[in-house]
Amino acid sequence: MRSLFTGLLAALFLSSGTAHAEAPRTIIVMDGSGSMWGQIDGRAKLEIARETVAKVLGTLPPDQELGLMAYGHRTKGDCSDIELIVPPAKGTAGVIGEKVYSMRFLGKTPLSAAVRQAAEALRYGEEAATVVLVTDGLETCNADPCALGRELEAAGLDFTAHVIGFGLTKEEGTKVACLAKNTGGRYIEASNANALRDALASTVTAQSPPPAPKPAMPSATLSAPDSAPAGSVLAVGFTATKNAFDYVYLLDTKGERVAEAAVGEQNPLSLRLPFEPGSYELVYSNRSAGIIARRPLAVTKAEVMLKAPESAPAGSLIEIDWTGPAAEHDSIQLLDATGERVADVAVSDGNPATLRLPFTQGRFTLVYSFNNQDPIFSRPISLSEGKVTMTAPGRAQVGSEVTITWVGPDAPYDNIQLVRQSDGERISYDYVKAGIPLTFRMPDDPGLYEFLYVFGDRDTIARRPITVVLEKVEAAPTAEPTEVATAGASAPQDGTLLTPQDLTPITVQADTGTMELNIVWSAVPAPGQHLPPEAWAMNEGTPDPVEAEFFPGVYDVRGDAGDTVFAGRITVVAGGANHFVIPYSPALSPAGEDSPRAADGLVTLQLTGVPANGAIRWSAYPIGGQNTLAVGSTDPVRGTWETRVDAGMWLIIGRQTTGATVSHMTLKKLSPSPNPQQIAVGPPAYTARAATEINGLESACDSPDPCLYRDAATGLNLLLPSGWGMEPPLVMETAAGVAARYASTIFLPLRPNRNETMIALNARQWDAMLGPCDNISIGVLCRTEPMSEPDLQAYRILAATLDVSPPEAPARAPNSTATAEGGMPAAMIKAIGGIEVKRPDGFDPLEILAPQLSVTE
Structure with missing residues (x-):
């Protein structure tokens, strides 16, 4: 059954007569159901109702007898939740306004029973009485408001009920209008804030209040050049009595907004122009008065140019001289014949820009992209055959070491892999750098293998087969060294020149668990490499970790700490992390099998x-x-x-x-x-699926593991827990149109009986009674309590993975400077524990969430 949420309020009514006739005793019936969180014109209906009621009550004569009754404001799903909050009396208008602001909007809609109790509280059978009901929904507690109207009219001395339908459709309005009609009252339809104000004023006030004096119309002036190049930054001066949320907009000929800048302390302000020449209009928009100043602007054609070679080898680096707007997100892109982007570089990286070409021959197009979206200049480029070779023996003995020399693009993450030919299983790999030969240990199983040169760790662009055999293979004769070491360089056994610039920082530490040991470290290069034969050793023991500099290569490392010895083989990679944890060696340690980590429980x-x-x-x-x-x-x-x-x-x-x-x-x-x-x-296996058939949900994860989810509109990234769904993410705005920094959404379990379980990201307001909240990298994540352990695990998965793409620098939350192991912010990765969101002074925390949080009955 579709959930019907109602709403709001009611005010008072002055029956017809002379302007000075005494108003009857009146009770406002206030609907506190959850549907009041719905929005009209971007604002929650309950906010509009509160403000409107407060304004109308302020116009009433002090001797009018008023009261307030509410329902659905204390508990969920309870048709008996009806309370006379303020008994009818004179001078209660101010108290009623305060009570309306303190209400919660949670429950069902027993509007018929509430009107009956209000009539009885007014002694409607003994004296004149009026009830005014403002509702945004229909009766949900099995009662007939039409029949109630006939009953009250027949039994009352002078009883009238007025009904204001706030945001109801015409069809819905006919189902409650009979309550007013059957008692001689009026039904008024109110579809927005102004209509609600007028409806309340016409039924509540004894006489129309005098019109408020019109405020003086604000004024402003704009100063800027008459024309400017497309895509450029325009300086716009202004004079105005500034208000918060004033803006300068640029409008096209259709009156649509194409650029904007908030008015602040900076004068002139900066406005990035679009890259479409033509006639535009600069306008100054005042928060309350709208557009109060205009001036025309001609956007002229801008100079854009890309200077690059007409052809280049595939996989090579090219330099591109560029001329263009240089907007924040401008980029130079390389497109293939289908128009798909295959490489790019941000213009903010410098001029000339350096672009790594793909390892594919053919005709491509270089494009200057304005704001990384609109192509505004293009030029062709041809990619010729790229050079890549690998030199290695055709046969090698099992367990032996083979040196491979290579020529290739030497792009970031280029690597050479040794794989088995039969199934492509990778045996080992190493990253290339500056033409330095690589050394591979052959597998222990004889067979057919091959070396692969992998471009950018993605595409295999060269292969070199090698057969691994059991018998010893005689090495090919080696030429005499032709290079001589100079001062400051090391000359390894094969004569290849290594310089101090090739030394790579490393860190070595022992796998000691909770023990603290002084360790004497040493290392020797593994045989068969182009490395100096000298060993490295320390003279005395020192606590972990130890830092040193090695040439890239393979080394056997040993750490001695008395009866405890640590040993292992490490591979030092130029540009890698090169942080090595050396394991305990029972074979080399007099202490035997007693590992330092045998009892630490980790x-x-x-x-x-x-x-x-x-x-x-x-x-x-x-x-x-x-x-x-x-x-x-x-x-x-x-x-x-x-x-x-x-x-x-x-x-x-x-x-x-x-x-x-x-x-x-x-x-x-x-x-x-x-x-x-x-x-x-491995990579994530599941992607969140569309969930339009599930009421209100955007996506759902019904796989056994969490699902990847990314929202293109808001940039929201996350792992959606298994068995959970989420509502469409949105970026909230204030009444003045200022967008929040991060998106908001609601997560709900997919099981039929949800037990009111819910997780909220960046809820506009959150009642601490619902459950705790935590600071995360993109705002605040809150959850209801109690929660089962599987639901808590879902909460922790969301807290760990919620992010935005492209990454932004979120405002640092209190205590977020602390770091955990690995240098990660503790606020992002701590074990989840509840915190209460403190309310600002004068702010009511009982206005909880966004409209999505209404409870479905």
Whole structure:
């Protein structure tokens, strides 16, 4: 059954007669049902009603006897929730206005029973009485208002009921108008704030109040050039008596707004012009009076140019000299033959701009894009064959090390992978840099393998087969070194020149758990590399961690701490995180099998991304109620990332450095274990589906794991928990049209019996009695109480993943400067706990949420 929410108020009525006739005793019947959260002209109906009632009550004579009765304002779903809040008496207008502002709007609509009780309170059978009802809905408690009207009229001495339908359709109005008609009263339809005011005034006041003096009309002037180039920033001066929310707009010939700037302390203010030449009009818009100043503006054609080579090798870097508006989001894009964008660079990166071309031959188009949306200049460019080679032996022995030299684009995240030919399984990989040869250890299983050169960690652009055999393979003769080391450089065994600039910072620490040890560290290069043969060693022990500089390559590292020894092999990558945790070695330690972490109760977590998509920034969020903080990698990680966490349910998220959206995701329940738990995290498998068939919901997640959701209009990104749906996100505005910083929405479980469970993002107002709220990265997230543990896990998933794209810098909330492990803001990743939103002075917290929060009966 469709839920019918009603609404609002009522006021008083003065029966017909002379202007000085005494008004009958009157009771205002106030509908406190949940539908009053609905909106008219962008404002909640309850707000319009409160303001209008207060204004009308202020015009009444002090000797008029008034009272207030309300229903549906204390509990949900209770047809007996009716209360005489203010008994009828003289001089009660001010008290009634205060009581109306303190009401909650929650319940059902027993309007017939409320009118009957109001008539009885007025002793309608003994003296003249009037009831005025203002409603935005219909009776929901199995009563007949038409029959009630006939009964009261027959039994009353001089009883009248007036009904004002606030926002009702004509069809709905006919179903309540009979209550007024059957008692000799009036039914008045009010579709907006002004109509409601007039209707109340005509039924409430004994005589019309004198018209208020008209305020002086504000005035303003505008000064600006008569013309300006398209896309440029225009300086607009003004003189005016400024009000909050005054604006200067630019209107096109249809009167539509194409640019705007808020009036503040800056004068002249700056206005970014559109990139469409033509005739426009600058206007000054006053908050109360509307447009009070105008002046014409001619937008002229702007100069735009791209200077770039006519052709270039695929995968190469090119420089582009550009001339253009240089707006905040302007970009230079490379489009393929279908018009799809395949590469881009922001003009804010510099002039000339540097663009990495894709590794594809053919004809493309360079485009200057205004505000990253409108192409305003284009020119062709041809991509020729790109050069890429790999040199390696055709055969190698199992377990041996093979050096591969290469020539290629050397783009960011370019890498060479060793894969098995039969199934494409990747055995190992390493990132290329500046032509430095790479060394690979051959697998222990003989067979057919191949090296792949992977461009940008996406596209395979070259292959080199290699056969791995059991027998020893004789190495090909090596040419004599032709380069000589100079001062400040190291000459490795094969004569390749390495300079101090090639040294890479690394950090080494031992897997000590809760123990504190002084450790003596040493390292030697693994054999078969183009590295100096010298070992690295410390003279004395020191607490973890230890920082050093190594050339890129593979090293065997050992840490000695008396009876406890740590050992392992590390791979130093130029430009990588290069933070290594060396495991405890029972074989080398006199202490034997007693690991330093045998009894600390934590879990060692080792994460890798599948498939490999370049560097990944990892985060792990406790969603099982653990009394712990989330953890995250300080820098993007290539390969495996290791951390220590409490046992329990964890949400693990990986984000690539090229975007803010989730690229890897899994839910894992971790049990205490002395052994590391290795988890290969894949990409999110599910996308939230449309949910138009579910009342009011925008999207739903009915998969076993959370679903990816992104709203293009608001930029909202999140993981929607399994078994939950969400209402359409919206950006709230004030009455003056000022938009909120972040979107608002409501999350609801999909189960039939929701038990009033709800999660609200950036609710306009939230009653602390409903449940706690938490600061998150894009505002405030609130939830009702009580909540089951699965619902709490859903809340924690939303708190961990709610974000906007492109990323914005949110205002720093109180206490949000604290950081947790990995340098992440504690306000974003702390275990979820309730906080109460403090109300400002003079603000009523009982105006809870947006219209979506009305309860469905």
